[in-house]
Amino acid sequence: xxxxxxxxxxxxxxxxxxxxxxxxxxxxxxxxxxxxxxxxxxxxxxxxxxxxxxxxxxxxxxxxxxxxxxxxxxxxxxxxxxxxxxxxxxxxxxxxxxxxxxxxxxxxxxxxxxxxxxxxxxxxxxxxxxxxxxxxxxxxxxxxxxxxxxxxxxxxxxxxxxxxxxxxxxxxxxxxxxxxxxxxxxxxxxxxxxxxxxxxxxxxxxxxxxxxxxxxxxxxxxxxxxxxxxxxxxxxxxxxxxxxxxxxxxxxxxxxxxxxxxxxxxxxxxxxxxxxxxxxxxxxxxxxxxxxxxxxxxxxxxxxxxxxxxxxxxxxxxxxxxxxxxxxxxxxxxxxxxxxxxxxxxxxxxxxxxxxxxxxxxxxxxxxxxxxxxxxxxxxxxxxxxxxxxxxxxxxxxxxxxxxxxxxxxxxxxxxxxxxxxxxxxxxxxxxxxxxxxxxxxxxxxxxxxxxxxxxxx
Amino acid sequence: xxxxxxxxxxxxxxxxxxxxxxxxxxxxxxxxxxxxxxxxxxxxxxxxxxxxxxxxxxxxxxxxxxxxxxxxxxxxxxxxxxxxxxxxxxxxxxxxxxxxxxxxxxxxxxxxxxxxxxxxxxxxxxxxxxxxxxxxxxxxxxxxxxxxxxxxxxxxxxxxxxxxxxxxxxxxxxxxxxxxxxxxxxxxxxxxxxxxxxxxxxxxxxxxxxxxxxxxxxxxxxxxxxxxxxxxxxxxxxxxxxxxxxxxxxxxxxxxxxxxxxxxxxxxxxxxxxxxxxxxxxxxxxxxxxxxxxxxxxxxxxxxxxxxxxxxxxxxxxxxxxxxxxxxxxxxxxxxxxxxxxxxxxxxxxxxxxxxxxxxxxxxxxxxxxxxxxxxxxxxxxxxxxxxxxxxxxxxxxxxxxxxxxxxxxxxxxxxxxxxxxxxxxxxxxxxxxxxxxxxxxxxxxxxxxxxxxxxxx
Numbered sequence: 001x002x003x004x005x006x007x008x009x010x011x012x013x014x015x016x017x018x019x020x021x022x023x024x025x026x027x028x029x030x031x032x033x034x035x036x037x038x039x040x041x042x043x044x045x046x047x048x049x050x051x052x053x054x055x056x057x058x059x060x061x062x063x064x065x066x067x068x069x070x071x072x073x074x075x076x077x078x079x080x081x082x083x084x085x086x087x088x089x090x091x092x093x094x095x096x097x098x099x100x101x102x103x104x105x106x107x108x109x110x111x112x113x114x115x116x117x118x119x120x121x122x123x124x125x126x127x128x129x130x131x132x133x134x135x136x137x138x139x140x141x142x143x144x145x146x147x148x149x150x151x152x153x154x155x156x157x158x159x160x161x162x163x164x165x166x167x168x169x170x171x172x173x174x175x176x177x178x179x180x181x182x183x184x185x186x187x188x189x190x191x192x193x194x195x196x197x198x199x200x201x202x203x204x205x206x207x208x209x210x211x212x213x214x215x216x217x218x219x220x221x222x223x224x225x226x227x228x229x230x231x232x233x234x235x236x237x238x239x240x241x242x243x244x245x246x247x248x249x250x251x252x253x254x255x256x257x258x259x260x261x262x263x264x265x266x267x268x269x270x271x272x273x274x275x276x277x278x279x280x281x282x283x284x285x286x287x288x289x290x291x292x293x294x295x296x297x298x299x300x301x302x303x304x305x306x307x308x309x310x311x312x313x314x315x316x317x318x319x320x321x322x323x324x325x326x327x328x329x330x331x332x333x334x335x336x337x338x339x340x341x342x343x344x345x346x347x348x349x350x351x352x353x354x355x356x357x358x359x360x361x362x363x364x365x366x367x368x369x370x371x372x373x374x375x376x377x378x379x380x381x382x383x384x385x386x387x388x389x390x391x392x393x394x395x396x397x398x399x400x401x402x403x404x405x406x407x408x409x410x411x412x413x414x415x416x417x418x419x420x421x422x423x424x425x426x427x428x429x430x431x432x433x434x435x436x437x438x439x440x441x442x443x444x445x446x447x448x449x450x451x452x453x454x455x456x457x458x
Numbered sequence: 459x460x461x462x463x464x465x466x467x468x469x470x471x472x473x474x475x476x477x478x479x480x481x482x483x484x485x486x487x488x489x490x491x492x493x494x495x496x497x498x499x500x501x502x503x504x505x506x507x508x509x510x511x512x513x514x515x516x517x518x519x520x521x522x523x524x525x526x527x528x529x530x531x532x533x534x535x536x537x538x539x540x541x542x543x544x545x546x547x548x549x550x551x552x553x554x555x556x557x558x559x560x561x562x563x564x565x566x567x568x569x570x571x572x573x574x575x576x577x578x579x580x581x582x583x584x585x586x587x588x589x590x591x592x593x594x595x596x597x598x599x600x601x602x603x604x605x606x607x608x609x610x611x612x613x614x615x616x617x618x619x620x621x622x623x624x625x626x627x628x629x630x631x632x633x634x635x636x637x638x639x640x641x642x643x644x645x646x647x648x649x650x651x652x653x654x655x656x657x658x659x660x661x662x663x664x665x666x667x668x669x670x671x672x673x674x675x676x677x678x679x680x681x682x683x684x685x686x687x688x689x690x691x692x693x694x695x696x697x698x699x700x701x702x703x704x705x706x707x708x709x710x711x712x713x714x715x716x717x718x719x720x721x722x723x724x725x726x727x728x729x730x731x732x733x734x735x736x737x738x739x740x741x742x743x744x745x746x747x748x749x750x751x752x753x754x755x756x757x758x759x760x761x762x763x764x765x766x767x768x769x770x771x772x773x774x775x776x777x778x779x780x781x782x783x784x785x786x787x788x789x790x791x792x793x794x795x796x797x798x799x800x801x802x803x804x805x806x807x808x809x810x811x812x813x814x815x816x817x818x819x820x821x822x823x824x825x826x827x828x829x830x831x832x833x834x835x836x837x838x839x840x841x842x843x844x845x846x847x848x849x850x851x852x853x854x855x856x857x858x859x860x861x862x863x864x865x866x867x868x869x870x871x872x873x874x875x876x877x878x879x880x881x882x883x884x885x886x887x888x889x890x891x892x893x894x895x896x897x898x899x900x901x902x903x904x905x906x907x908x909x910x911x912x913x914x915x916x
Contacts, residue, residue: 031664033684035683035684156649159649160649160650163646163650169646169649170628170645187628187645187649188621188627188628191614191617191618191645192621206489224708224709224712225493226491226493227705246704246705246708247682247685247704249708250682250704250707250708250711251682253708253711253712254682254711254715254801257711257712258797258801260719261715261719261722261793261797262793262794262797264719264723264793265722265789265790265792265793265794265889266786266789266790267790267793267794273798273803274794274798274803274804274812275798275803275804275811275812275815279815279818279819279822282815283819283822283823286787286790286819286823287823287826287827289786289790290786290787290790290823290827290863291826291827291830293782293783293786294779294782294783294786294830294831294859295830297779297782297783298776298779298831298834298835298839300775300778300779300782301775301776301779302775302839304774305771305775308771313762313763313766314763316762316774317759317760317762317763318756318759319777319778320755320758320759320762320777320778320781320897320901321758323782324751324752324758324781324893324894324897325748325751325755327893328724328747328752328890329744329748331723332723332724332725332744332747334723335719335720335722335723335725336720336723336725336732337732339716339720340732343712343716345731345732345733346731346732346733350733353733354732354733357737357740361737361740361741361744364741365741365748368745368749369745369748369749369752372749372752372753373752373756376753376756377756381760431889435782436782439778439782443778
C-alpha cells in the first residue's frame with residue numbers, strides 16, 4: 001500500500017470510528033492485507049488500537065498480530081483477556097509464536113505459554129532450545145508428511161485434510177513409521193501422475209536436508225542457490241522435525257544483509273527496526289565501536305608527535321588526504337571481498353587469485369592517483385595558490401600516496417579472508433578496522449618516506 | 459555441495475575421463491543439481507568443458523547452462539553447432555534466454571536469435587525493450603492462465619497439459635477473452651474445492667499486480683512483504699504479460715543489497731561476480747570515486763595551511779583522531795538510515811523522528827567520547843608520556859570532538875533522506891561522501907574552536 005492510500009484509509013477509519021460504525025470498519029479491515037492492517041493500527045492513536053484489533057476476524061487478527069512491532073504486541077497482550085490470547089495464538093504457526101515470545105518480557109511469555117495446549121507448549125520449548133541463528137529457530141513445524149505406500153489420490157486427501165498454509169503444502173515429505181525422511185514429492189509431481197500411482201514410485205529419494213543445528217544463513221543460501229520451495233530440517237537421527245520455507249529465507253537473507261551492513265559501519269546489529277529502537281539501544285550499539293576506534297586513532301597523534309621534526313607544516317597539511325584516500329582504497333577492497341564471501345561468490349581458497357587481482361588493480365589505481373596528486377599539489381596549490389610546494393615535497397606526497405594505496409588494498413582484501421579462515425566475522429573487520437589500521441600504517445609510511453627523501457626536514 | 463565434495467567429484471570425473479568412460483560420467487552428472495554441475499564444469503580445464511557438457515541430457519544441459527558464468531557460456535556457444543544452440547535454448551525459459559543474451563556480444567546474440575522460433579523471438583524482443591531494472595526485465599512469460607467459466611477439474615487438466623516449472627503453476631491467473639487479469643486462484647484453493655466447482659466462484663478477484671515498467675526492487679520488496687508465491691505483471695491495459703516468482707525476488711534482493719554495499723564503499727556496482735571481473739573492470743569501477751574523494755580531501759590541506767598560525771604541533775597531532783571519529787560517527791548514522799530506507803523500514807516522512815533520535819544519541823555519544831578523549835590526552839599522553847598537553851589543549855580537543863560528533867550524526871542521517879527526496883541514490887551519499895564532508899567540517903570546527911579558546915595560538 002502506498003503512503004497516500006494509507007493516509008486515506010486512516011482518515012476513513014477515523015471518521016467511521018467517530019460515527020461508531022464498527023461494522024463498516026470491520027468490513028474494510030478484513031479485506032485488507034494483514035501487513036497493511038498492522039501498519040494502519042500502529043499509525044492510529046494508542047487508545048484506538050485494541051478497539052479496532054478486536055473488530056478483526058479471528059484469522060485476520062492472528063495474521064495482523066504477527067506483523068506488528070513487538071512494542072505494539074506487548075501493549076495488546078497486556079489489555080487482552082486470557083481467552084483472547086488463546087484465540088490469537090491458536091491461529092498462529094508455532095514458529096511465529098516463538099518469534100513473538102523471544103521479544104517479550106518473562107511475565108508476558110508466561111501468560112502466552114499458559115494458554116497453549118500441551119503439544120504446542122512442547123514444540124515451543126523445543127524450538128527455544130535450538131542454538132541462536134540455527135535452522136531449528138526459523139523452521140515451521142507444520143508440513144505435510146506422506147507414506148510411501150499411499151496412492152496419489154490418498155495423498156490429495158491428506159493434503160485436503162491438513163490444508164495448511166500455502167507455502168507448506170507444495171512440497172510434501174515421505175517418512176517411514178519412525179518419522180525418518182525417505183523422500184519428497186511436489187504437488188506438481190502428484191498432478192502429473194495418475195490417481196492410482198504409488199508414492200514409492202514417484203517420490204524423489206535423493207532429498208537435500210539440513211540439521212536443526214545448521215547455521216540459518218548457510219541454509220538460506222542453499223535454498224536460494226538451488227531455487228527450492230522448502231527445505232526439510234531433520235534431527236541427528238534423520239527424523240524430520242520441520243521445514244524451512246522460501247519466505248523464511250527472504251527474511252533471513254534480508255536480515256543478514258542488514259546485519260553485515262551495520263557491522264561494516266561499525267554498529268552492533270539489532271533485530272529491531274531503526275524506529276523501534278530506543279535512544280539507549282542505539283547508543284549502546286554504537287558507543288563501543290566509536291570508543292575503540294577513537295582510542296586507536298589517538299595513536300596517530302603519538303606518531304605525529306614523534307615525527308614532529310620531519311614533518312613541516314606543508315607536509316602535515318597532506319596527512320588527512322593521504323589517510324583518507326588510503327582508508328577509501330582499503331574499504332573498497334575489503335567491503336567487496338566481504339560481500340563476495342557472504343554470498344559464497346568466493347571462498348578462502350581463492351586467496352591467491354584475489355591477492356593477484358588486487359595487486360594489479362592497486363598498482364594501476366595508485367599510479368593514476370599519485371600523478372593526479374602530484375599535478376594538483378604542484379600546479380594548483382603550488383603555482384596557482386602560491387603555497388610553497390616544491391617538486392620534492394610533491395614527489396614525497398605522491399610516492400607515499402602510491403605505497404599507501406597498494407598496501408591498503410592488499411590489507412583490505414586479505415583481512416576479511418583471514419577473518420573467515422579464523423571463523424571470525426569478516427564484516428566486523430571490513431571497513432572501520434581496516435581504515436584504522438591503514439590510517440596508522442599510511443602515517444608511518446608517509447613519515448618514513450618524507451624522512452628518506454627530504455633527508456631531515458626541508 | 460561442500461568444497462571437499464566438489465573436489466572429490468572432480469577427481470572422480472577426471473579419472474573416468476582418462477578411462478574414456480563417458481557413460482559413467484553422464485550417469486553421475488545427470489543426477490547432480492545443475493548448479494553443482496555448472497561449478498564443476500568451470501573448475502575443470504577449459505578443453506574438457508565442451509566434451510562433458512555434450513554428455514548431459516537435454517534438460518540437464520539447459521539447466522546447467524543457465525547457471526554458468528557468461529564467459530563460460532560464450533565459450534560454449536562458440537564451439538556449439540547451430541542445432542546444439544537450438545536444442546539448449548528451446549529447453550530454456552524466455553527470461554533466462556534474455557538474461558544470457560544481455561551479457562553476450564552482438565555476433566553471439568545473432569546466432570542465438572536466429573535459432574529461435576518466431577514466437578520466442580517476439581517475446582525476447584519485447585523483454586529487451588523494457589526499461590533497465592523494470593519488472594518486465596525479470597518476469598517469466600510462462601504461467602498458467604485459466605478461464606472463469608471452467609470447473610476445478612478443467613483447471614487441473616489445463617495444469618497437467620502445460621506442466622510448467624514448479625514455481626509457475628501454484629498460482630494460476632484467470633483472464634477474460636482479451637487477456638485482462640480478472641482473478642487468481644492457487645492450487646491449494648483448487649485442491650480444497652469440489653471438482654465441479656466453478657472458478658468464477660472460488661477465484662480471488664482482488665489481485666495485487668504490477669506494471670511492466672515498475673521498478674524491480676519495489677516489486678521484490680512487495681512480494682517479500684506480502685509473502686506471495688508470485689506476482690502477475692500487466693501492461694497499461696491490465697492485460698497479463700508475465701509473472702514474477704519468488705526465486706527472481708531472491709536474486710533481485712541479493713543483487714540490490716550487493717549494489718548498495720558496493721556504493722557505500724565508493725565502488726560502482728557490477729553485475730558480474732568479483733572473480734569474473736577483469737582487472738580493468740574493477741579499476742574502472744573504483745578510480746572515479748577515489749579520484750573525486752582524493753581531490754575533495756586535498757581541500758583539508760588548504761584549511762590546515764590557512765590555520766597554520768592557530769594550530770600548534772600538539773593540536774595538529776589530534777587532527778586525524780577528530781576527523782576519523784567524526785567520519786565513523788557520520789557513517790554509523792548514514793549507513794543505518796540508508797539501509798532502513800532501502801528496505802522500507804523508514805520513509806522520508808519520518809525525517810523529524812529520525813533527527814530527534816539522532817540528536818539525542820549523538821549528544822550522549824559525544825559526551826562520553828569527549829570525556830574519554832580528555833582523560834586519555836591529559837592523563838596518558840600528557841602526564842604519563844610527557845607530551846605538553848595542558849588542560850586547555852585537552853579541553854579544546856574534547857569540545858571540538860563533541861561538536862564534530864553531533865554535526866556528523868545529524869548530517870549522516872539527513873543526507874540519505876535528502877537524497878531519497880531528490881530521487882538520488884541514498885547509498886551513494888551514505889558513507890564516503892559523508893566522511894569527506896564531515897572531514898572538512900570537523901577541521902573547520904576544530905580550527906575555529908582552537909582559535910576561540912586558545913586566543914591566537916598558545
